[in-house]
Amino acid sequence: MDTAELLARYEQMALIRRTEKAAHDLFLQGLVKGTTHLAAGHEAIAVGASAALRDDDYVFATYRGHHHAMARGATPEECLAELMQRATGLCRAKGGSMHLTKADAFMLGSYAIVGAHLPMAVGAAWSAKLRGTGQLAVAFFGDGATNIGAFHEALNLAAVWKLPVLFVCENNLYMEYTPIADVTAVARPAADRAPAYGIPGEVVDGNDVVSVQEAVARLAGRARAGDGPAVLEAETYRHFGHSRTDPATYRPAEEVERWLKHDPLDIARGRLVEAGVPEETVTAADERVQAVVRQAIDAAKNAPAPDPREAFTDVWADGGAAWRT
Amino acid sequence: MADVTEVRGAAARQISYRDAVAEGIAREMRRDPSVVCLGEDIGAAGGVFKTTVGLHKEFGPERVWDTPISEQAIVGAAMGAAMTGLRPVAEIMFSDFFACCWDYLANEIPKVRYMTGGQVTVPLVVRTANGGGLGFGAQHSQATENWALTVPGLKIAAPSTPADVIGMMAAAIRSDDPVVFFEHKGLLAGKGAPPEPDHVVELGRAAVVREGADVTLVALASMVPVALKAAERLAQEDIDVEVVDLRSLVPLDMATVLASLGRTSRLVVVEENPYQGGWGATVVSVVADEGFGLLDAPVRRVAGECVPLPFADVLEEQVIPTVDKVVAAVRSLAAY
Ligand SMILES: Cc1ncc(C[n+]2csc(CCOP(=O)(O)OP(=O)(O)O)c2C)c(N)n1
Numbered sequence: 001m002d003t004a005e006l007l008a009r010y011e012q013m014a015l016i017r018r019t020e021k022a023a024h025d026l027f028l029q030g031l032v033k034g035t036t037h038l039a040a041g042h043e044a045i046a047v048g049a050s051a052a053l054r055d056d057d058y059v060f061a062t063y064r065g066h067h068h069a070m071a072r073g074a075t076p077e078e079c080l081a082e083l084m085q086r087a088t089g090l091c092r093a094k095g096g097s098m099h100l101t102k103a104d105a106f107m108l109g110s111y112a113i114v115g116a117h118l119p120m121a122v123g124a125a126w127s128a129k130l131r132g133t134g135q136l137a138v139a140f141f142g143d144g145a146t147n148i149g150a151f152h153e154a155l156n157l158a159a160v161w162k163l164p165v166l167f168v169c170e171n172n173l174y175m176e177y178t179p180i181a182d183v184t185a186v187a188r189p190a191a192d193r194a195p196a197y198g199i200p201g202e203v204v205d206g207n208d209v210v211s212v213q214e215a216v217a218r219l220a221g222r223a224r225a226g227d228g229p230a231v232l233e234a235e236t237y238r239h240f241g242h243s244r245t246d247p248a249t250y251r252p253a254e255e256v257e258r259w260l261k262h263d264p265l266d267i268a269r270g271r272l273v274e275a276g277v278p279e280e281t282v283t284a285a286d287e288r289v290q291a292v293v294r295q296a297i298d299a300a301k302n303a304p305a306p307d308p309r310e311a312f313t314d315v316w317a318d319g320g321a322a323w324r325t
Numbered sequence: 326m327a328d329v330t331e332v333r334g335a336a337a338r339q340i341s342y343r344d345a346v347a348e349g350i351a352r353e354m355r356r357d358p359s360v361v362c363l364g365e366d367i368g369a370a371g372g373v374f375k376t377t378v379g380l381h382k383e384f385g386p387e388r389v390w391d392t393p394i395s396e397q398a399i400v401g402a403a404m405g406a407a408m409t410g411l412r413p414v415a416e417i418m419f420s421d422f423f424a425c426c427w428d429y430l431a432n433e434i435p436k437v438r439y440m441t442g443g444q445v446t447v448p449l450v451v452r453t454a455n456g457g458g459l460g461f462g463a464q465h466s467q468a469t470e471n472w473a474l475t476v477p478g479l480k481i482a483a484p485s486t487p488a489d490v491i492g493m494m495a496a497a498i499r500s501d502d503p504v505v506f507f508e509h510k511g512l513l514a515g516k517g518a519p520p521e522p523d524h525v526v527e528l529g530r531a532a533v534v535r536e537g538a539d540v541t542l543v544a545l546a547s548m549v550p551v552a553l554k555a556a557e558r559l560a561q562e563d564i565d566v567e568v569v570d571l572r573s574l575v576p577l578d579m580a581t582v583l584a585s586l587g588r589t590s591r592l593v594v595v596e597e598n599p600y601q602g603g604w605g606a607t608v609v610s611v612v613a614d615e616g617f618g619l620l621d622a623p624v625r626r627v628a629g630e631c632v633p634l635p636f637a638d639v640l641e642e643q644v645i646p647t648v649d650k651v652v653a654a655v656r657s658l659a660a661y
Contacts (some may be wrong), residue, residue: 042391057390058409092442103444108408113432119401120433127406130361130387137405149430153398160393314443315478317501322609324577325529 044264046071048212063098065110086303100156114203118154144175206234345487365417435478451633458511468597492526529576537567
């Protein structure tokens, strides 16, 4: 990866991090309601994978999906406006934090039922195969999702039908509050299960954007060539608690400290410095990001609430909600 | 006396409800290459109810896919395919198995369009064999239309005749909205006149299948022939019964029901699902709200009893509405 590309990855990760921080702060100010599952710490997975994909490859994510929406082109303004219940939000304020979707960029949604979207990604890959488009589908999910039936049904069907789909597990060591190791019969919750379905399972440092991009590019190439699905388990760590209300006191201080030192932004910055990129260039990227997010916060704050009549649109394809004559 | 050859010819031109399912799907697959089928044993085997016979042969394995026993993967994959340019027709072998993939029917398919602010559509059909009467016991006999009715965002079709199977299948597959399509097991062997080519029955249009002046019977799927038989018997007692076949629950054609009540002033709903939470309760509540002034008598619901479906015929008969039960209900109202 050349330095320009690496800088672009860094800047995109920094943009996600800043936006997550903004979401956190806006929540504390009472401007974001409900809940948020912040992806700070997971940025390299979304950004690295996205960079390895074609623009028209399908992406399916979870309720912890801000980073995937942004990696596929959603702007901080669209995302924050959605979280703040504004008409200008990504889903016109009908989805919220857990359902960020950018369909025109082939990011087909964030789903809040653990594991539900894996079969959908299989279906999108099946559709791509039948239509002969060469597209790929990627499902991103947590380690906790590997113990749910839909994960196993999806892997088997994808393998049997040899579909161009990648299953990327963001293993952040905890399901909700429980260590994944305490409730899983194998050490690598995703990668160790893959061989049982006759598909490759790999592990990658999910905090190193370069490693993620390389791994996804390789597995994507394989899938596109007709060699079928693959599982990639990306090791990572979340910087915040599971969701807004979780202070994450169940995580040992030593573990938190170790992982915070293995921050995806620091790793990318280190690589840039190593490649001889001047400090000012990286600082300039940080400043651009800050300006974009600051402006996004203002724009979202000033955007109008949705028209109350929007409650009754978009149930059906005709735009309406009529269920009877 | 009718000409024997003419009668034979008419019989030969009849089509079974079972064959109508495959014919309805085939017609749409011929006109639209984006229609694909998936489900357990639906390919060369033609489905456990033989409702997909001939599809694999005519359209090949690229359009008719056998799946593993993975209800979540079947419906979830259909959803992903529907979001990306196909019109999948997924089969869930028995409607009881909806419980195994209920997440997709309750949380995913009906909500994704709404919660993305209209960014995606899910033009799919989930077909299933529904209902009792065949002695399959409590886990293979339920009428589950009312499960689907609890979820805003699903269209619900439940035809009672072969012609309606074909016409409503066309409408369901062409619909840009998700449709749950209930094929009644007790009707599969029945026959009827085949419809014209390109016969389409728009969802949300009830049919008045028998006109009458005294009492309106509103029924669905296998309860339509039960209602019609009851009407014939009641005619001998000079009770003139109108029978409305709802055909779909969403959209729900309340206009036709209320118009019928304008003529008869008396309502009996005949539904196979349990009384508790049955679809008739929704129909009746709309009537109570908007049609109270039309009524000259209380309304009655002849519904499934609130127990699991038992195995033995003599027990199942106790639980599922019968002609006798419908006759008794109508008689009591006519005398009111
Ligand atoms: C089917 C289902 N069960 C439980 C939950 C509640 N829940 C939400 S997130 C979560 C933890 C999921 O952990 P993991 O898959 O590792 O993802 P992470 O949150 O760590 O990104 C749980 C149990 C849910 N949303 N869906």
